[in-house]
Amino acid sequence: MSKKHKILLLDDDEHMLELYQELLRQLPSKPEVHVSNSGARAIALLESEPFTLLITDLRMPKMDGLQVLAIVRRKYPHLRIIVLTGVLDEEYRSRAYAQGVDMFWQKAGSAEEFQLLRDCVESFLDREVHGEGGFRGMQSKSLVDLIQLECLSQSSAVLHISQGAVSGRIWVQDGEIIDAMAANFTGEEAFKEILSWKSGHFELQPAEPDHPRTIHHSAQGLLLDSAQALDERRGQQAAADAPGATEAGVAAPVNSTLAPLARFEGVEFLLTMPADEKAACESWGLENPRDVATWARAAHQRLRQLGEKVGAGPLAQASGFGLHWHWALSGNDQKGLLCAGFRRTMPKEKVEQTMKHIFTKWIS
Amino acid sequence: MDIVKKKTSTGGLQRLPTGAFTVDAQGRVISSTVPQAVPAALVRDIGQCVVAVFQGARKVNMTFTELVAQYATFNITAREMRGGAIIFLSPKAPKWVSPA
Numbered sequence: 001m002s003k004k005h006k007i008l009l010l011d012d013d014e015h016m017l018e019l020y021q022e023l024l025r026q027l028p029s030k031p032e033v034h035v036s037n038s039g040a041r042a043i044a045l046l047e048s049e050p051f052t053l054l055i056t057d058l059r060m061p062k063m064d065g066l067q068v069l070a071i072v073r074r075k076y077p078h079l080r081i082i083v084l085t086g087v088l089d090e091e092y093r094s095r096a097y098a099q100g101v102d103m104f105w106q107k108a109g110s111a112e113e114f115q116l117l118r119d120c121v122e123s124f125l126d127r128e129v130h131g132e133g134g135f136r137g138m139q140s141k142s143l144v145d146l147i148q149l150e151c152l153s154q155s156s157a158v159l160h161i162s163q164g165a166v167s168g169r170i171w172v173q174d175g176e177i178i179d180a181m182a183a184n185f186t187g188e189e190a191f192k193e194i195l196s197w198k199s200g201h202f203e204l205q206p207a208e209p210d211h212p213r214t215i216h217h218s219a220q221g222l223l224l225d226s227a228q229a230l231d232e233r234r235g236q237q238a239a240a241d242a243p244g245a246t247e248a249g250v251a252a253p254v255n256s257t258l259a260p261l262a263r264f265e266g267v268e269f270l271l272t273m274p275a276d277e278k279a280a281c282e283s284w285g286l287e288n289p290r291d292v293a294t295w296a297r298a299a300h301q302r303l304r305q306l307g308e309k310v311g312a313g314p315l316a317q318a319s320g321f322g323l324h325w326h327w328a329l330s331g332n333d334q335k336g337l338l339c340a341g342f343r344r345t346m347p348k349e350k351v352e353q354t355m356k357h358i359f360t361k362w363i364s
Numbered sequence: 365m366d367i368v369k370k371k372t373s374t375g376g377l378q379r380l381p382t383g384a385f386t387v388d389a390q391g392r393v394i395s396s397t398v399p400q401a402v403p404a405a406l407v408r409d410i411g412q413c414v415v416a417v418f419q420g421a422r423k424v425n426m427t428f429t430e431l432v433a434q435y436a437t438f439n440i441t442a443r444e445m446r447g448g449a450i451i452f453l454s455p456k457a458p459k460w461v462s463p464a
Contacts, residue, residue: 012455015375048381055381057376060378064377064378065377066377066378078386087377091379091455092377094437095380095436095437098436098437099436099437167380190379288424288425291423291424292424292426293422294424295421295423295424295426299417299420299421302416302417303417303433304411306409306410306413306440307433307438309406309409310380310381310406310410310435310438311378311380312380312435312436312438312455313435313437313438314436315433315434315435316434316435316436317432317433317434318431318432318433318434319431320421320426320428320430320431320432321428321430321432322427322428322429322430323427323428323429324427326428327426327428346418348432351434352434
């Protein structure tokens with residue numbers, strides 16, 4: 001039996017709700033279309049039953065669309081979201097994308113625009129039936145698919161890919177991969193690093209024809225090499241993984257899951273706090289991990305809630321710089337929190353970049 | 365033909381705050397260059413959050429003098445100052461994104 005999709009429409013304008021509800025009900029997949037005229041009610045509906053897609057306006061009284069997005073993206077990371085708005089300000093468009101929406105759509109003003117929107121929504125629903133996970137941009141695709149598509153069509157573009165707090169770029173010129181950049185890596189190393197990310201978001205940006213070329217291998221060769229490197233890395237990881245986590249407060253053994261993270265330059269201590277607060281933390285190089293874990297959880301929660309209040313989007317990283325050491329803190333709803341300490345002589349930018357890299361390695 | 369009249373103003377949407385302000389050890393705002401359009405309660409909440417993070421860190425020997433909180437579209441930078449802090453609010457510049 002095929003799954004019936006549920007769409008939730010959020011707009012403070014009752015006429016709009018009625019119009020779009022009717023329009024979306026006529027889609028070939030015949031989705032159930034629910035409506036809400038306030039952010040609070042939309043969140044309550046999302047809590048009560050699973051939805052495939054949320055279509056939301058931005059400008060609404062009390063809780064605006066960006067505030068709704070901040071909460072919804074955190075609580076329902078797999079929910080597809082389309083912003084449908086009359087607000088054409090680039091700042092809001094950029095902020096909506098930064099908060100992880102799948103598409104930003106101007107409210108339809110003509111029959112052709114309505115048709116385009118219908119096609120787009122139907123395509124989203126179709127993707128949900130045929131594929132899971134992958135990279136989220138205009139639609140869900142694997143990263144290898146995306147790169148192959150760009151290369152086969154002899155396109156020129158810059159792929160901007162982000163996974164959590166870390167991001168990378170791949171430059172494609174006339175179907176050839178000419179350069180890549182991710183965290184501390186450049187060129188082929190960066191390309192391989194990006195391909196090791198299991199999920200994330202992508203944006204297709206305009207080509208930069210004058211960008212210098214650092215990669216000279218063919219795209220297919222690079223993809224093959226990267227796949228091989230990934231296999232090797234998985235093998236090494238499986239061999240290195242120690243069974244189970246240690247009790248909170250006990251320094252991790254050399255072969256623990258923290259060992260690969262501790263090898264990054266300048267790292268002085270590490271503390272991982274699982275999303276389930278009752279589960280054991282794991283630490284390395286800290287004398288008082290229990291106390292630090294309590295503080296780190298509270299600080300992260302405070303700063304995250306502050307971001308929601310301000311409408312600033314998800315908290316990517318918090319970092320502190322002191323006379324004795326520096327530290328950085330990043331979180332992921334599924335995995336939990338990671339706090340890392342760094343040598344006090346390390347420059348700020350290096351601390352932030354290294355933390356991004358460590359965090360990506362940890363969550364993947 | 366316009367079927368639906370579009371709302372194009374950004375009316376009710378809240379802009380990200382920008383500017384700098386100082387707070388004392390209790391998180392009270394002492395001086396501020398943040399525009400008056402930004403609700404005072406929001407500025408106070410930011411100040412209190414920052415002070416609480418600094419004070420909590422001191423209790424567990426994680427003392428530091430500068431805090432940077434990076435959000436998707438916004439940065440908060442705070443420097444400790446005699447128990448209080450000076451706090452800088454800086455929205456990130458909008459990035460170009462592909463048309464849908």
